[in-house]
Amino acid sequence: MPPDHRSCPSTDSRPPAQGNLPAEPNRFVGRAEELAELGRLLDNSRLVTVAGTGGVGKSRFAVQGAAALQNRYGDGVWLAELATLRDPDLMAHTLVEALAITDHTRKPPRDVLVGHLAERELLLVLDGCEQLVDDCAELVRDLLRRAPGLQVLAVSRRTLRLDGEVVYPLAPMTEADAVQLFADRAASALPHFRLTDANLASVTELCRRLDGIPLALELAAGRLPALSLDQVLHRLDDRFKLLTRGSRGALPRHQTLRTAVGWSHELCTGQERLLWARLSVFAGQFELEAVEYVCSGPDLPADSVLDVLGELLAQSVISREETSLGARYRMLDTVRTYGADWLEALGDTGRMRRRHRDWYMGLATWCELDWFSPRQADLAACADGALPNLRAALELCLGNPGDTHLGQYLAGTLWFYWVGCGRLAEGRHWLDRSLALEGDHEESRLKALWVLGYVAILQGDSAAAAGALHECREGAALSENPAAAAYAAHRMGCLALLSDDMPRAEGLLRSALASYQDIGELNSNVLMGQVELAMALVFQNRLDAAVALCEEVREICEERGELWTRAYALYVLAYAAWTGGDHRLARELLTECIAIDHRFHDLVGLVLAIELLALVTSSEGDPAEAAVLQGAAAPVWGAVGLPLFGSGYFSAPRALCQQQAGEVLGPERYEACVREGRGLSLDAAVKRALAAPERPRPQLGRQPAVRPAALGTREPAGSPTGKGGEAAG
16 A cells, blocks of 8 residues: 555655746836846845835846846745735745645644755745835745755845845836836837837936836826827826726736835834925935934934934835935935825925925025135035925925015025036026015025126126126115125126126226225135136236236135136136247146036136137147137037127137138138037047147247237127138137
8 A cells, every 4th residue: 555645745846946937928128237236146145135116126127037047046946925914924834835835744834944945956036025024034034044055035125134135226217228118018008109209208208207117107108098198298297196007917016106105105114104204395315414404303303313214215215325425315206206295194395395495595505605615526516416405495485475585595695506517507597587576685686686697697698697787786785785786896897808898897896806805705706806807907918917816816726725716717827828928838727727617517617718728729739639629619608608708808719729720721621620529528528628738749939919909899709810700609
């Protein structure tokens, strides 16, 4: 009689090597680099956790990655779904079932698991660990200790926090992958859909607004049988209402976008949910100190914010980014929108937005005060990172009639960013908006006026600049505000400088500098006034006085660690050096100037310096390279505003360079070199400008001082022959 096996476990029988990974219903799109990285991590670690926010595609990604590695494991790759579990006692049972282990004995399921896995080599994929993360971590730790051939690939919104765990944070899809995924799923939902030049911009915008979250993209594609692409885009303002009706075969948490994000919300404690809601007032990057100020209160003490923020980070509600200024945090728009709904339900949106505004107004004030220091580069990076939040603060100020003066103050305080960091167009936008409103604080309005004048001058908009500066000067006289009067006179002098009225420019700038001295004002603006006065003197061929002024500025900048104004002083010194025939010194000064301007993205200073370097290069005997540099400068002028400000003085180096290089090269080769320069990116143009000459260039000897008056003062830039051409812009 054969032995009775009914009471014997069948754990000795080896399961099929292929495991139990599901056959996917549609094509997996993108993530090639991420899949390769996952494979490398599994080469070196027995426990890898794929973490990420809801809907980012963790489950599908992990299954795809595991399927690609099946040949590594003699006993296969096995998937266990844990997301629906609520009872921790059922976890071991679930794994036994997933591994197709048949056991009818009274052994505890954990012992059955250990006995089954002890001598096997397999990859176990655990999907949905976050619901019972502590119990899951304990079981995984026990299995890894007792089964040396086991590797675990966990999929969770929360990390297991085990020794040896390697966490792979899965980010949203790249723009290219997101577009491809949407197009693929759209074609499935609407067979005639194709990605074309006509709809590419709309698809890209949709992918951007949905943060590249695969679930959101698939749900959006599923709406195309009923809605056009533009209609879907229009309805994304209420994305949680729109993005429903997921696949019937999907897990419940993947049926709608709200459910996917809400699943993470359910896993949070009360304090974590509160912080999530309050964090929704931030836009883009934010730092810990801002969170502690804005989000803390009696129900969330400041000294507990770090720990609660850490939990949200561990649960992939927020992500961390390393920047030049240290750690910053970010929340996806979809996750932020969910938090904003909760904040609105709590009735706390207005108060949180005002606290957010106050923090960023304080940040802008500190950056302005500290701009005249060695920390300029850090402050520029700080303002760059804070820009989305500064915009949110400005929107709040300008959307509330009682806060108009705050918007004018903030728009004016950010002058260093608008002007010093290449944000002229955006600065003009906020300044125009703020000054179009009636405010009840004259000091804030006057500051916004002179800053608007400054920005408009650099954009070549003389009429707007003159109007703003005259209004500022009149208002300053009526309100007896000497600082505003000095700044208005200063910028009017700058306008005269760029309008080729050198005597008037000199008079206004000297008056402003005297006023600054009377009121004890010393900062980057004051030193810039001194540099601008030196420019007026150079253009009047009073080189010694101009050099003395700029050497003084250079010395003060070196003492204070100031870079931005220093670059303009170097430009004037280089102009004087070239005029004096010292081409080597002129090049040395200009390369330092260009490096600083590029670092700050100051396009005005950068394009002026490149144009002057082109003239120096021509004077050194390399007309071809000079023409390339001239061509490289042309697109930069297009990004700034009116080319060469319409100034004969500022256009004279370009006109003279065109004459020198054109005569040597001839029209055809000269134009070919200019076209080559136009084709360079900004970074490539700067790299080209900073490159040392391959060989010493023959010096053409002392050049005559540029005398723009001979070119026709007040005329748009033209060549010394009076024929216009390239130098006319």
